Amino acid sequence: MDVSPFSVSPFLPMIGWSVVLLVVHVLLQAFSTSAEASKSLGASWNAGPRDVSFEPTGKIAGRAKRASANFRETYPAFVGLALALVLKGDASGWGFWGAWLWFACRLVYIPLYLGGVPYIRSLAWAGSMAGLAAMFVALVF
Numbered sequence: 001m002d003v004s005p006f007s008v009s010p011f012l013p014m015i016g017w018s019v020v021l022l023v024v025h026v027l028l029q030a031f032s033t034s035a036e037a038s039k040s041l042g043a044s045w046n047a048g049p050r051d052v053s054f055e056p057t058g059k060i061a062g063r064a065k066r067a068s069a070n071f072r073e074t075y076p077a078f079v080g081l082a083l084a085l086v087l088k089g090d091a092s093g094w095g096f097w098g099a100w101l102w103f104a105c106r107l108v109y110i111p112l113y114l115g116g117v118p119y120i121r122s123l124a125w126a127g128s129m130a131g132l133a134a135m136f137v138a139l140v141f
Helices: 010-040 043-045 059-088 094-115 121-141
Strands: none
Touching: 010 043, 010 059, 010 094, 043 094, 059 094, 094 121
């Protein structure tokens, strides 16, 4: 099997950048929750095995947790569609622009959610779903 066509697919760097976005979500959630937990449970809880569960009550930590959960709901669909488009060989068109739309909207979603911005945040989410829909259309049609 010749893999050279796959190595030039624009979807592979997109998948790489999506991992960076995932790590940003994880770190935002972790740092904001750890900072809040350290205040109420102490540094030993933060450094220990965390046998006592802690649910963040602060705005930023709670928003970071919910934004991360929201991202992880769509992330498997993005990766699956992107890899399928790599195999299909669609290097441009609806799939490509859909992937960029998903990525851009998911990137913008973070500060909108952390800032508590209503409606526009929902538009960013809807844009990311439109990006996934465009990728799906490119894959099956």
